[in-house]
Amino acid sequence: MRLITHNMLSCNIKGVKNGFPLKIEAEKVIEKEVDFNPDFLRHMFAKIEWKALVEAARSMGYAELPEDSPDATVIESADETFLRKLHHALLELHLEEGALVCPETGRKFPVNKGIPNMLLHEDEVKQTVCIDLRKGNEPTRIRSPKDRVLMQDVCIDLSLQVP
Amino acid sequence: MWFLCVFYHRLLDFRKPEVEALAELFGEDESIQWRLPEHHHNDTPFHFVHLSSEEIAQNIAKRSILVKGMYELWGEGTCYEELKDSIQSFPDSRKLPFLTSDSTFRISVETFGKALTFDEQKERIHSLTYIPFEGKVNLKNPDHNFFLMEMDESEESNGLPPIVQRRIFFGREVGFADRKLLPTFQLKSRTYLGPTAMDAEMAFLMANQAKASSGKLVYDPFVGTGSILVSAARFGAMTMGADIDIRVVRDGRGPDCNVWSNFKQYGLPAPVALLRMDNNVPPWRSGLKEIFDAIICDPPYGVRAGGRKSGGRKILRGTVDPYTVPEDKRTGHIPSTGAYSLVECVHDLLHLAARMLVMKGRLVFFFPVLRDESGSEVKFPEHPCFKLVAVSEQILSSRYSRVLLTMVKVEPYSEEIEEAARLMHLEFRENHLKWLEEGNIHSSVFKPSTDSSQIQTESKTFKDPKPKYRGKYV
Numbered sequence: 001m002r003l004i005t006h007n008m009l010s011c012n013i014k015g016v017k018n019g020f021p022l023k024i025e026a027e028k029v030i031e032k033e034v035d036f037n038p039d040f041l042r043h044m045f046a047k048i049e050w051k052a053l054v055e056a057a058r059s060m061g062y063a064e065l066p067e068d069s070p071d072a073t074v075i076e077s078a079d080e081t082f083l084r085k086l087h088h089a090l091l092e093l094h095l096e097e098g099a100l101v102c103p104e105t106g107r108k109f110p111v112n113k114g115i116p117n118m119l120l121h122e123d124e125v126k127q128t129v130c131i132d133l134r135k136g137n138e139p140t141r142i143r144s145p146k147d148r149v150l151m152q153d154v155c156i157d158l159s160l161q162v163p
Numbered sequence: 164m165w166f167l168c169v170f171y172h173r174l175l176d177f178r179k180p181e182v183e184a185l186a187e188l189f190g191e192d193e194s195i196q197w198r199l200p201e202h203h204h205n206d207t208p209f210h211f212v213h214l215s216s217e218e219i220a221q222n223i224a225k226r227s228i229l230v231k232g233m234y235e236l237w238g239e240g241t242c243y244e245e246l247k248d249s250i251q252s253f254p255d256s257r258k259l260p261f262l263t264s265d266s267t268f269r270i271s272v273e274t275f276g277k278a279l280t281f282d283e284q285k286e287r288i289h290s291l292t293y294i295p296f297e298g299k300v301n302l303k304n305p306d307h308n309f310f311l312m313e314m315d316e317s318e319e320s321n322g323l324p325p326i327v328q329r330r331i332f333f334g335r336e337v338g339f340a341d342r343k344l345l346p347t348f349q350l351k352s353r354t355y356l357g358p359t360a361m362d363a364e365m366a367f368l369m370a371n372q373a374k375a376s377s378g379k380l381v382y383d384p385f386v387g388t389g390s391i392l393v394s395a396a397r398f399g400a401m402t403m404g405a406d407i408d409i410r411v412v413r414d415g416r417g418p419d420c421n422v423w424s425n426f427k428q429y430g431l432p433a434p435v436a437l438l439r440m441d442n443n444v445p446p447w448r449s450g451l452k453e454i455f456d457a458i459i460c461d462p463p464y465g466v467r468a469g470g471r472k473s474g475g476r477k478i479l480r481g482t483v484d485p486y487t488v489p490e491d492k493r494t495g496h497i498p499s500t501g502a503y504s505l506v507e508c509v510h511d512l513l514h515l516a517a518r519m520l521v522m523k524g525r526l527v528f529f530f531p532v533l534r535d536e537s538g539s540e541v542k543f544p545e546h547p548c549f550k551l552v553a554v555s556e557q558i559l560s561s562r563y564s565r566v567l568l569t570m571v572k573v574e575p576y577s578e579e580i581e582e583a584a585r586l587m588h589l590e591f592r593e594n595h596l597k598w599l600e601e602g603n604i605h606s607s608v609f610k611p612s613t614d615s616s617q618i619q620t621e622s623k624t625f626k627d628p629k630p631k632y633r634g635k636y637v
Contacts, residue, residue, distance in 0.1 A: 001436060002435060002436055004435055004436065005403075005435070005436035005438065008447055008451050008454070009438075009446050009447065009448065010446060010447065010448035010449065011446070012444060012445070012446050012447075019448070020449070020450075021448075034432065035432060037377065037378060037401070039377065039378035040377075040378045040379075040380070040401055043378060043379075043380070043456075044380070044454075047451070047453070047454045049448070049450070091435065112413060113414075114437070115409070115412055115413040115437050115438065115439055116438055116439065117409060117439045118438060118439060118440040118441075118446040119407070119409075119439055119440065119473065119498050120444060120473055120498065121496060121498050122499060125444055125473045
């Protein structure tokens with residue numbers, strides 16, 4: 001998992017307000033070379049949360065990024081030193097094995113073979129209760145496949161705090 | 164300038180949208196105009212297209228999958244005398260620069276719907292002596308390539324569209340297609356495949372519709388084996404994919420047979436990221452928006468592969484309360500997933516695209532359509548942020564086909580738009596009750612045919628003497 005991905009992810013367990021940025025617990029970090037593409041980096045730079053990137057890079061063992069986000073002139077200039085550092089941090093550092101930890105709940109999202117597993121457990125997902133509008137307001141038991149198909153599409157998200 | 168655009172006779176609905184998307188990619192700022200040659204049916208491989216420059220035409224032809232070539236038309240007619248008049252009336256100032264004595268040229272004869280012997284071809288080439296070619300002939304690598312194209316009235320149509328009158332075209336080649344892409348990337352030789360891997364031709368078409376190019380970030384929320392991302396990467400884009408099934412994305416079928424190896428096989432840069440996540444409950448941070456240049460995907464229709472989302476069957480029904488997994492079992496726990504209907508899946512996709520696409524970014528995805536005899540007007544999913552720019556149908560069987568929808572983001576995402584979109588979605592769902600009552604697309608497609616007896620008698624007594632016009636079945 002690269003830091004460009006890490007910069008986009010947050011913990012989305014129901015009720016969590018500050019799920020970003022996820023702390024990195026690095027067990028295995030490798031460096032993979034990627035072709036340098038300045039256009040792509042310039043596009044991405046505007047979307048990055050800088051502090052989170054610096055912190056994450058540090059936890060992966062790379063401390064070359066400046067603390068404060070440089071302004072636009074540095075990016076647009078022909079001097080590529082900064083862009084090279086950004087390239088290295090964003091695209092060439094890989095978290096192969098480890099975990100991403102939610103800052104609020106401490107829940108760990110494992111990273112295996114470079115792929116983060118962001119799937120939530122059953123009790124962490126905001127549950128939608130199926131209500132069949134035609135028969136009244138009670139959750140109805142499903143009897144046949146036809147009912148099931150109709151039900152899943154009539155589901156309305158009421159954001160009930162299902163325990 | 165008007166160019167003659169000759170298409171491969173395949174995937175008819177996809178031809179013009181591809182050219183239009185590529186024209187936009189290569190800097191065409193006026194809207195594209197099309198014109199049919201006289202007496203030609205809309206399905207003909209020949210179309211006149213208006214583009215601002217020869218360079219754009221050349222770039223389009225080179226990257227396109229369905230364009231065979233782009234030509235500057237020097238003359239046309241229904242017979243060779245008319246052709247001669249037409250060519251002679253074409254301004255010399257446009258012809259002479261390509262006929263100079265220090266250049267090399269070649270004239271090729273192509274026919275559609277019939278074959279000519281070598282002598283017949285030579286005869287036709289010699290009939291063009293009134294054109295003052297000064298240069299030398301070079302059959303292998305000429306500076307200028309000229310094409311004489313003949314298309315006859317089709318009695319023995321060979322499945323080509325019916326033409327009322329014969330038509331002959333003569334033109335200078337401005338751009339030609341590089342179909343070598345397809346044999347190289349064909350699925351037959353791909354290391355890691357899945358049941359719904361997108362075939363190479365269609366994947367390239369989708370990447371062209373999305374205007375994938377160097378410096379852009381393309382996302383596929385249903386990545387599977389990565390077949391769509393491979394073509395986007397071939398065109399230079401950086402790619403990113405996600406899937407809910409971790410076995411497909413992380414494990415594949417072994418260390419040398421997974422999504423990464425698919426990219427390695429062709430020497431393409433690997434995806435920037437592969438994630439396991441649920442599109443229904445996405446893990447994007449709240450401030451994130453307008454980050455992808457294009458989203459290209461093939462959502463699960465429920466026919467050969469169904470979609471899944473978090474929750475688990477029993478929880479979604481309400482028969483069981485959501486359970487808490489005990490602490491010690493948590494690390495290896497694989498969360499249960501439940502059925503995810505196509506309609507809800509597409510709504511989540513539109514929501515994701517509305518938020519994450521840059522302005523003018525493109526969303527390209529397939530949507531299945533039941534082909535019923537009533538021919539009723541099909542409604543497609545809509546979202547207030549998007550403008551539908553292309554609809555191309557690919558027939559899959561007599562029961563259903565899929566339509567490639569191309570949408571462009573024209574409005575920025577906001578809370579108000581999200582509310583309007585939710586209402587549109589509920590309305591759309593109502594209209595789809597028809598499919599739901601039959602138990603969804605899967606059963607409609609696999610329903611046994613009711614008129615099997617009729618088929619048996621037909622095949623024995625009736626033999627079709629000439630091939631029927633196949634229309635969109637090509």
